[in-house]
Amino acid sequence: MHDTAHAAPPLTLHSRIREELRERILRGALQPNDRMPSESELMAHYGVSRITVRQALGDLQSARMIFKVPGKGSFVAAPKPFQDLSRLQGFAEAMNASGHETFNRLLSLQTVPADASVAERLQIAEGTGVTAIQRVRHLDRQPVSVDFTWLPLHLGERLKRDELATRDIFLMLEEDLATPLGHADIAIDAVPAPAQIAGHLHVAPGTPVLHIERLTHDRDGKPVDHEHLYCRTDTFQYRLRLQRR
Incomplete structure (x- = not known):
């Protein structure tokens, strides 16, 4: 006799369609910018109503896996680049590793x-x-963040100006200045973009942006890098995995 007390409830029709389309996208059967099957094609394939199909497509659009073009249908969205905040690494270090x-x-x-604050x-x-x-x-040639960084003078004055265009300060501290990093304290909130920052990010003033304050310490626990980052939310995201203790 099977124990059904904890069995998962059966998927609704629109959930089943959504999950099958989602699986096709994740395994690469549908590539970024590919046109999704039309509502009529999905209705015929699954034998369901238009409202059921629209619910499934709406769920995928809310998850930013597809986007709609009026008069042309739905298309597969390119995955949004992300950086894992649970790892202490530089922006370029994280993005270049994933091919960006x-x-x-x-x-x-x-x-x-x-x-007073920096001190x-x-x-x-x-x-x-x-x-x-x-x-x-x-x-990928689009502005994604404006970064303000402060470092103790004995470190900052040794940074090479021309390398700040291509290298992470984290790597420069470790590889060039013999300052191995240990941990960082991070605070995150959302703020309306001031006009100057909005201009650099190519968004309208007042557009919500992600604000990250990060204080990075060396391996001995001494603070060596204080930052305020203002990040666009439409082209990039941060992710974090939390473990329950």
Whole structure:
């Protein structure tokens, strides 16, 4: 006798259609920008109503697996690039590993006196000189984030300006400055994009952007890199796996 007390409920018609289409996309039978079967084709294939088909396609669109073009139908969406926040790694390090092109547009590199917030994060006296860097990060030739970085002067003044366009500061710290990294503290919220940041990201002022504050420490626990990142949400995402303890 089978125990059915914990058996999963049967899939509804639209859920079954959605899952079969989803599986075809994930295994590559339907490639990015391929046209999806039309509503009429799906109705005939599954023997269901138009509303059932539209529910299935609507679920896939909500999951950003497909997109609709008025008058032409639905098409497979390209997967959104992402960075795993559970790993301490640089942007280019993560994106290049998954086959994406990255580069940075350097806005400024200068020595400035640390304000109260930066001084607190880097555990130095207010007014102490620090290296301040502003960059626009590009992914596959589109701007995806504006990064503000502050480093202690003994590290920042040794960074090579020309390499900031192509290399992660994390790798430069470890490979060039013999500063192995240990851990980072991260805070995440959403903010309306100020006009200057919106201009760099090619979005309208006030558009919601992801704001990440990250304080990275070396292996001995000393803070070495303080950042504020302002990221577009439509072309890129961060992911994080959490374990229940």
